[in-house]
Amino acid sequence: MKLAYWMYAGPAHIGTLRVASSFKNVHGIMHAPIGDDYFNVMRSMLERERNFTPVTTSVVDRHVLSRGSQEKVVDNITRKDSEEHPDLIVLTPTCTSSILQEDLENFVERASQTTVSDVILADVNHYRVNELQAADRTLEQIIQFYIAKARKNGDLVTAKTPEPSVNILGPTTLGFHNQHDVRELRKLMADLGITINAVIPDGASVNDIKTLPQAWFNLVPYREIGPLAARYLEQEFNQPFVDITPMGVVETARCIRQIQTLLNQQGATVNYEDFIQSQTLHVSQAAWFSRSIDCQNLTGKKAVVFGDNTHAAAITKILSREMGIHVVWAGTYCKYDGDWFREQVQDFCDEVIITDDHGAIGDAIARVEPAAIFGTQMERHVGKRLDTPCGVIAAPIHIQNFPIGYKPFLGYEGSNQIVDLIYNSFTLGMEDHLLEIFGGHDTKEVIHKGISADSDLNWTSDGLAELNKIPGFVRGKVKRNTEKFARERNISHINVEVLYAAKEAVGA
Structure with missing residues (x-):
C-alpha cells in the first residue's frame, strides 16, 4: 500500500467495516494494531450516531507477536457472540496485520464451532484493493453467504412479488449523502408504484437477504458499491438490474425509462412518460433554471470536475449537457474502473x-484556471489556495457532507440541490467587486508558493505588495503568468520590477 497524508479512497478494511456496520445486528472484529482502529471514531463523529459503532478491535500487540493471534482472535469472537448476540460477525485484518500472514480462515472455523452467530472472514486482498473495491466485494460475499444458507435451510424466497418491487443495492454508512439519497429513492419508487423489497446493506438485517430474489429488479445507484452483488443475483436468479445513476434531469429520466422497460418485459404494463414530463417541468426546477437568465450567465464558464466515478461522471454531464458550462477536464480517482469513467x-x-x-x-487545476471547481474536500482546499470557488460533490467524506437538512443528490429533488450547489459555487456578478469594496480579497495573504511543493520561486515584499493591489478576480492569473515569466528567465526572486516586466511581456 502507498503511504500518503491524503488518500481519496481508504484502505480495504474501511470498506469492509462500512458494509458490516451498515447492517443491523452485525458486529465487525478488526484484527489490527492500535492506530488502525480509527473507524469507530470516524463513524460515530460523522454519522452523529447515538449508539456505539458495532466494531471491536482485536489488538495486535507484543504478546500476539510472540505467541500468535489465534487464541486472542477466537476469544474475541466468542466473547462478542455471548455479549452482543449478533446475527453475523465479520472478521477483517488490516494492511498492517496482514503482514503476519496468519490463517484467519482457520480462526473463523474454530470460532464458528462454539458461536451461535454466523462468522465469516472478509474475502478481500488488503494489498491490492482499496476501500471502495473491498466494500463492493464484502457486500457480494455476505449476500452469497446468506443465499447459500437459505438454500441449505430450505427457506430461500424465489417467487416474485405480485406487484412490481425493487431491491436497492449499495447505500452504506459513511457514504456521500447516502441516507438522503435513499429517502429520495424511496419516494421516487413510491411515485412509480414500485414497492421497496429491501435496501441492502444500510439499515437491513442479514435475514432480509433470503428475500432478495423475490424482487422484480435491482437498482444500483452507485458505481462503487453494489455492482458485484447485482451481477451475482442476475447470474443466480436471472434478476435484472438498473445501474443508471438517477442524478440530474436527463439521467433520472433515463433511469426511469430503463425501469419501465424491465417491468414491461416481465408482464407489467407501465408507462412513466407523463410522470417524467410532470416531474421535469413542475417538481424539478433544474430544467426551468437551465433556460433562465441566471443560468445563461454561466454559459461557457470553465469548470473542472474530480471525484469518485458515480458523482464525477454525473456532475460532468449535468454541467455540460444541462447547464451549458464548459468542462475543461473531468477526472476520477477510481483508477481500477477508469475505462468506464472515460x-x-x-x-x-x-x-x-x-x-x-x-x-x-x-x-x-492551477494550469487551466477554471472559474469553479467541483471535487472532493481536497480540491476545496486547493481552490482556497488558488482563490477559486469549489463545490464538494464526492467523497472522501467530511463533517460538511453530513448535513442536518435534507440534501439528496439523486432523483428530482436531488437535481434541485445540485443546481443550487453549482450556481452558488461560481463567483457571480458584482461579487468580486463587492469583495474588493469590503476588503475581502485584501484581507487574505497572497499565496506565493505553487500547488506542488517543488516551487523554487520567492516573492519579495514589494512584489507581494504590488500583487495585492491587483483585483482578486485576475490576481491568480497575473501571479501565475509572472511566475512562468520568471522561470523562463531563471529568475528566483520576484520583485515589483519583475512583475511589471512580465506584464509588459504578455501585453497585459
Whole structure:
C-alpha cells in the first residue's frame, strides 16, 4: 500500500467495516494494531450516531507477536457472540496485520464451532484493493453467504412479488449523502408504484437477504458499491438490474425509462412518460433554471470536475449537457474502473484525467484556471489556495457532507440541490467587486508558493505588495503568468520590477 497524508479512497478494511456496520445486528472484529482502529471514531463523529459503532478491535500487540493471534482472535469472537448476540460477525485484518500472514480462515472455523452467530472472514486482498473495491466485494460475499444458507435451510424466497418491487443495492454508512439519497429513492419508487423489497446493506438485517430474489429488479445507484452483488443475483436468479445513476434531469429520466422497460418485459404494463414530463417541468426546477437568465450567465464558464466515478461522471454531464458550462477536464480517482469513467465523460469534456495523486490534480487545476471547481474536500482546499470557488460533490467524506437538512443528490429533488450547489459555487456578478469594496480579497495573504511543493520561486515584499493591489478576480492569473515569466528567465526572486516586466511581456 502507498503511504500518503491524503488518500481519496481508504484502505480495504474501511470498506469492509462500512458494509458490516451498515447492517443491523452485525458486529465487525478488526484484527489490527492500535492506530488502525480509527473507524469507530470516524463513524460515530460523522454519522452523529447515538449508539456505539458495532466494531471491536482485536489488538495486535507484543504478546500476539510472540505467541500468535489465534487464541486472542477466537476469544474475541466468542466473547462478542455471548455479549452482543449478533446475527453475523465479520472478521477483517488490516494492511498492517496482514503482514503476519496468519490463517484467519482457520480462526473463523474454530470460532464458528462454539458461536451461535454466523462468522465469516472478509474475502478481500488488503494489498491490492482499496476501500471502495473491498466494500463492493464484502457486500457480494455476505449476500452469497446468506443465499447459500437459505438454500441449505430450505427457506430461500424465489417467487416474485405480485406487484412490481425493487431491491436497492449499495447505500452504506459513511457514504456521500447516502441516507438522503435513499429517502429520495424511496419516494421516487413510491411515485412509480414500485414497492421497496429491501435496501441492502444500510439499515437491513442479514435475514432480509433470503428475500432478495423475490424482487422484480435491482437498482444500483452507485458505481462503487453494489455492482458485484447485482451481477451475482442476475447470474443466480436471472434478476435484472438498473445501474443508471438517477442524478440530474436527463439521467433520472433515463433511469426511469430503463425501469419501465424491465417491468414491461416481465408482464407489467407501465408507462412513466407523463410522470417524467410532470416531474421535469413542475417538481424539478433544474430544467426551468437551465433556460433562465441566471443560468445563461454561466454559459461557457470553465469548470473542472474530480471525484469518485458515480458523482464525477454525473456532475460532468449535468454541467455540460444541462447547464451549458464548459468542462475543461473531468477526472476520477477510481483508477481500477477508469475505462468506464472515460467512456461516460469523454463527450462532455475536453480532457479526462484518471489518477489518485492529489498533487497532480492540484497542478492540473492551477494550469487551466477554471472559474469553479467541483471535487472532493481536497480540491476545496486547493481552490482556497488558488482563490477559486469549489463545490464538494464526492467523497472522501467530511463533517460538511453530513448535513442536518435534507440534501439528496439523486432523483428530482436531488437535481434541485445540485443546481443550487453549482450556481452558488461560481463567483457571480458584482461579487468580486463587492469583495474588493469590503476588503475581502485584501484581507487574505497572497499565496506565493505553487500547488506542488517543488516551487523554487520567492516573492519579495514589494512584489507581494504590488500583487495585492491587483483585483482578486485576475490576481491568480497575473501571479501565475509572472511566475512562468520568471522561470523562463531563471529568475528566483520576484520583485515589483519583475512583475511589471512580465506584464509588459504578455501585453497585459
